[in-house]
Amino acid sequence: MSKDSTIVDQLYQTIAARKGADPTQSYTAKLFSRGRGKIAQKVGEESVETLVAALSETPERVVSESADLLYHLLVLWADCGVRPADVWAELERRQGTSGIAEKNARKE
Numbered sequence: 001m002s003k004d005s006t007i008v009d010q011l012y013q014t015i016a017a018r019k020g021a022d023p024t025q026s027y028t029a030k031l032f033s034r035g036r037g038k039i040a041q042k043v044g045e046e047s048v049e050t051l052v053a054a055l056s057e058t059p060e061r062v063v064s065e066s067a068d069l070l071y072h073l074l075v076l077w078a079d080c081g082v083r084p085a086d087v088w089a090e091l092e093r094r095q096g097t098s099g100i101a102e103k104n105a106r107k108e
């Protein structure tokens with residue numbers, strides 16, 4: 001692991017290493033064994049819990065639910081063969097382009 005790796009990269013490595021592990025010993029392995037539909041469902045549930053926390057709960061609850069959401073999103077990426085670096089590269093590609101300009105360009 002590079003000294004520059006972030007907690008997201010470290011968590012992703014842990015998640016990826018759980019593929020094929022014992023589902024009775026690892027929640028991540030259990031998710032992989034249940035398939036992409038179940039993983040996607042969990043991402044949806046945690047998204048809703050995050051927005052409920054944002055709309056009606058405390059910042060601490062937003063942090064907690066966001067961590068759940070990010071963990072489950074990383075499991076989904078791993079199941080799809082998408083690496084964090086792929087997403088970071090896409091974000092970098094978009095840097096400097098206004099979201100409004102990008103949306104208007106799509107209408108042309």
Ligand SMILES: N=c1c2ncn([C@@H]3O[C@H](COP(=O)(O)OP(=O)(O)OP(=O)(O)O)[C@@H](O)[C@H]3O)c2ncn1[C@@H]1O[C@H](COP(=O)(O)O)[C@@H](O)[C@H]1O
Nearest residue numbers: 011014015018025026027028029030042045067068071072
């Ligand atoms: N960050 C997380 C993390 N965040 C949330 N969760 C788990 O996500 C689950 C969400 O709870 P829910 O009640 O929504 O889910 P559930 O009821 O068990 O599932 P369903 O009935 O909905 O199918 C809980 O079991 C949490 O413990 C996580 N499980 C694991 N990690 C990380 O993944 C690593 C590896 O974990 P294992 O794979 O379990 O070894 C851990 O060391 C952590 O760093």
